[in-house]
Amino acid sequence: MEKKYNKVVLAYSGGLDTSIIIPWLKEHYNNCEVIAVCGNVGQKGELEGLEERAKASGASKLYIEDLTDEFVEDYVIPTMQAGADYEGYLLGTSFARPILAKRVVEIARAEGADAVCHGSTGKGNDQVRFELAITFGELVYDGQWFSPLRKALSAFVTSTQEHVTGKVHLELYKGNLINAGVWSPFSLYREDIATFSAGGDYKQSDATGFISIYGLPTKVQAIVNSKKEGE
Numbered sequence: 001m002e003k004k005y006n007k008v009v010l011a012y013s014g015g016l017d018t019s020i021i022i023p024w025l026k027e028h029y030n031n032c033e034v035i036a037v038c039g040n041v042g043q044k045g046e047l048e049g050l051e052e053r054a055k056a057s058g059a060s061k062l063y064i065e066d067l068t069d070e071f072v073e074d075y076v077i078p079t080m081q082a083g084a085d086y087e088g089y090l091l092g093t094s095f096a097r098p099i100l101a102k103r104v105v106e107i108a109r110a111e112g113a114d115a116v117c118h119g120s121t122g123k124g125n126d127q128v129r130f131e132l133a134i135t136f137g138e139l140v141y142d143g144q145w146f147s148p149l150r151k152a153l154s155a156f157v158t159s160t161q162e163h164v165t166g167k168v169h170l171e172l173y174k175g176n177l178i179n180a181g182v183w184s185p186f187s188l189y190r191e192d193i194a195t196f197s198a199g200g201d202y203k204q205s206d207a208t209g210f211i212s213i214y215g216l217p218t219k220v221q222a223i224v225n226s227k228k229e230g231e
């Protein structure tokens with residue numbers, strides 16, 4: 001028997017995916033009530049007109065939660081200590097997912113909702129981030145702190161933090177966090193290794209295999225086309 005959902009709490013950004021999913025949820029789950037939740041982690045201007053947009057899409061209400069302080073203290077600084085930046089780009093949207101998922105679960109509990117939902121693309125990284133955080137939150141709220149699954153998830157998270165240490169210099173400017181410097185003894189970037197110059201760990205001949213693999217679809221297409229033209 002298909003489970004019926006009367007009230008669903010949605011992690012909402014106001015973008016295309018989360019706006020479309022509101023009427024989709026109502027259509028596929030017996031016109032269920034959809035409550036949207038948006039976490040303010042410093043995006044400011046993106047929050048303007050969000051309530052009107054959510055309600056126009058079919059949401060009954062919108063929570064806009066100020067999570068900036070908790071985000072910086074519990075997520076941004078530890079992440080920067082781990083050296084989690086890519087070519088100077090801070091992975092802000094990615095490591096904001098756990099705190100957003102946490103708040104969605106808290107509001108779902110308070111609202112007596114039947115389910116929580118996110119609008120992340122299926123099989124994408126965001127889907128994993130949201131669902132892992134939500135699963136952990138549900139275990140805690142359901143009193144399953146000593147369950148094997150909770151222990152396994154905690155062990156996984158602990159292992160990812162094994163080498164989280166270092167120094168971070170952040171500059172705050174008009175609500176934005178600017179990475180002004182980060183250092184960690186466990187940083188995966190090392191100038192003596194990350195080089196394409198001759199004599200380094202990278203061998204230019206290794207590129208041949210990648211060129212063959214990425215060029216395979218074009219090669220196959222050319223073979224198919226030549227055979228059709230010869231018929």
